[in-house]
Amino acid sequence: MSQRILITSPYYWPEIVGSAPYVTGVAEHLSQRGHAVTVVTAFPHYPAWQRDRSPLRASGERGGVRIRRRWLYVPSKQSALRRACYEASLLGGGLTALGKRDRPDVVIGFNFTGGLLAAAASALYHRPYGLVFHDLMGRAASQSGVEGGAGVARAVERMEVAISRRATRVGIIAEGFRTYLERGGVDHGRIQRLRTWSRFSDPSEDVSTARARLGWRPGDFVALHAGNMGHKQGLDNVLEAARLATSTGLRVVLAGDGNDRARLEASARARSVPTVPFLPLPAPGEYESMLPAADALILNQRGAVNEMALPSKLTAYFAAERPVVAAVSEHSETAHEIEAAGAGIVVTPDDPASLKEALLRIRDRPLDAARLGSQGREYANTVLAEKRVLAEYEVFANRLASAFYTKRPRGAASLHR
Secondary structure (H helix, E strand, O other): OOOEEEEEOOOOOOOOOOOHHHHHHHHHHHHHOOOEEEEEEEOOOOOOOOOOOOOOEEEEEEOOEEEEEEOOOOOOOOOHHHHHHHHHHHHHHHHOOOOOOOOOOEEEEEHHHHHHHHHHHHHHHOOOEEEEEOEOHHHHHHHOOOOOHHHHHHHHHHHHHHHHHHOOEEEEOOOHHHHHHHHOOOOHHHEEEOOOOOOOOOOOOOHHHHHHHHOOOOOOEEEEEEEEOOOOOOOHHHHHHHHHOHHHOEEEEEEEEOOOHHHHHHHHHHOOOOOOOEEOOOOOOHHHHHHHHOOEEEEEOOOOOOOOEOOOHHHHHHHOOOOEEEEOOOOOHHHHHHHHHOOEEEEOOOOHHHHHHHHHHHHHOHHHHHHHHHHHHHHHHHOOOHHHHHHHHHHHHHHHHHHHHHHOOOOOOOOOO
C-alpha cells in the first residue's frame, strides 16, 4: 500500500555523519518502495556546526525524495541558551515548510526537534505521526557537559516524553531508550526497536595504500578516533592517554570535526602531545579506507553518558573489522552494543591510564585483536544488515497508516484520494 510520507529531521544529505545518512537512507528506501516521500529539514551544518551562505529556503529532489530546506541559526559555541535558539530556529523554519495542500498520510519525525515538528504536522493535517529517536535530548542536556545543560534537561524531558505519549508509534535504536520512555508514560506496545544499519561504502584504497597516504608506517600501531568531536565525546581523555603513551610507540589519531575541535587542538599543544594529528573527516570511500587502515578504533564518551545515545559510527567501526576500544560507562548503550557484538573491550571512562593500557593490550595480542574485529564484522553483516533494518522501517510506516485507517470513522475518506 503506497503512502504519502512526510519526514521531519534536522539532519539530512549531504551530511555524512550522525543521523543524516540514516534519515536519508530511510527516505530514499521508502521512495524506492513506491511511497511518495517529502523531507522537511535544515541546510547542512553538522558536524562542523557551520553552514555555507544559504537562502532562507530551498527545494530540490534526490533519490526520488522531495526535499524542503529552511534557514537555521547555527551557534559558534555551545551553551544551553545557544542550543535552545538553535532548536527553536529548526522548529520555526520547519513550520514554514508545512504546506496545507500537501497533506501526507503519515508523518515520521526523527529525534527531538524533528519530533516536535512531526507532532505539529500531525495536528495540522489530522494524520498519525511516529517518532524515531537516535538520541534522547533530555538525557543529552544533562549528561553531555554543555554549559547550563542540566538546568534545561527537565523541561526538555517533559516535552520529549509528551510528544512520545501522543505518537502512534515510537522507534528506538537502543533498548535502553525503552525504559526512559516507559517511565514517562509511553505504552510498551507502541515502542519498536529500529536499529541503525551497517553503513559502509566500498573502500577507495587498500590498507597499505591508505596507510601510506596517511603517513602511517607499516610498523606503527595506529589507534584512530573518527567522527564527531563534541562535548559528549570528552576527547581530553584520549589526548591524555596519548600523552601517557608517548614512549610506547602507540600512535593516536583524531579524524573528524565538531564544535570542540578547536579547543582540543589547543589542548593537545598545551599537553605537549603534538604527535596527535587532527585530520578532517574524509569523504565516503576514503572514510571506509581509513578505518581498516587503523589497528584499533577508539570510541570515547564522558562517564556521565549512559542511555542518551548510541553512536552511529559504531556500525562503521564494526564493518571495518578492527577491534573497538571504548572508554565509556559500563551501563551505557554503547557498552551494551559492543558486548553484544563481541567486537571490542570496554574500559573505565574519564581514566586515561585505563584507555592507554587497553590500547597497548590490543597491540600486544594480535590474535585477540583479529578475533574481536572478525566478530564485529559478522555482527555488522547479520544483525545490522541494511536490507533487514530498512524493511523494519517500512513496517513502522505501514503500522502508522494502519492505525489511522482502523480508527477512522465509518464512511470517512480513505487515506488515498
